Amino acid sequence: MNERFEGIVLFQRKHREHDALVKIFTKDYGTKMFFVRGLQKPNHHLTSQLIPLTVNHYIGNINEEGLSFLKEANTIEIHREIQTDYMKQAYSSYVTQLVDAAINDNTPDQALYEMLKKALELINSDVSYEAITISMEIKLLRYFGFDIHFDRCRICGTTVQPFDFSMKFQGVLCQKHFHEDPFRMHIAPKAMFIASRLDLASLHQINSIQVSQVTIQELRRLMDEIYKEFVGINLKSKSYLNNLDTLSASMKDVIRKRYKSD
Ligand SMILES: [Zn+2]
Known part of the structure; x- marks a missing residue:
């Protein structure tokens, strides 16, 4: 039928x-x-x-x-932007592979479907593809079985920042509990603040969250470590992205222009 x-x-x-x-x-x-x-x-x-x-x-x-x-x-x-912009295409491919890895085949999930549809729409528009990608990584952690709240301390539940991330506690620590993990990640407080906002905000609100390139790098370090240690998936598109990220901004521009003229 x-x-x-x-x-x-x-x-x-x-x-x-x-x-x-x-x-x-x-x-x-x-x-x-x-x-x-x-x-x-x-x-x-x-x-x-x-x-x-x-x-x-x-x-x-x-x-x-x-x-x-x-x-x-x-x-x-x-x-069209995703199809013609090298960087947007690389980030979109990574996000879709992550979604594919997060769910079982043949199992409907309309909420996740709408989330991916929205993510692609935003990456295609002028919203920061890096912020959208990190937000998707944060939101997808629950699909991989990790209930991490970036807006409160894992130990006492306070929402008063500054925060840091602890791999040992699989969550956020407030300043009072930093001493519980001498190997905490020392993520910049500003990046931890943005992570809490990206966790709570729906995708279409991300446009209003200003994220600097320094903060993006710090969030990349955090999410790379979380996905490597907890989720344990190694997507080809992710290492490809990281290679792209090591190129200088001017190099990216050259590639983008060349790709567009093809
Ligand atoms: Zn605490």
Whole structure:
């Protein structure tokens, strides 16, 4: 039977000579793998709607397990900036891979679907893609089973800052409890403050949070350590991002311009 549904394309992979497997996060059925016959041939009628990071309407056969199939599609959001800006594309790819890793296949999660849709929309617009990415990392920790509150001390529950982060306590420490962990991370108080705001704010409020480049670097250090130690996932797109981040700003500009002129 044909179903109508909305979805975000996560990735596509070549399959045999002409076909492809495309993973789509569908709003109603969760993440699903679709078999698309002949997608690698030129002028396939679904090419535009199977580009990673786009949002589309689909008609197709949904199977509870195994592969599903597509018949027709209509574009909702192509996200032109993401498709043409090297940095935006790298950050968006990382965020979608993280979401894919955070949930089980074939399990609907409309709240997370809407969150990813919003994140891509904001990265595509002028909102800081770095702030959006860090906010998604913070929000996704709960999906990986870590209930970390960045707005209160793990030990006494106070919301009075300054805070620091403790890997030992898997959470935030207030100044009174810094001594409980001599190996606390010594994250800049300003970055801890921003982390608490990014934790509580919904994505569309992030525009109003001003984050300096120094604070972004500090939050990167915090989230890298948390994901490495607690979540233990190592995404290819993440190491790629870190490589990009080590390039100087002028180098990034060169790449961006070159990529855009292609
Ligand atoms: Zn405390």
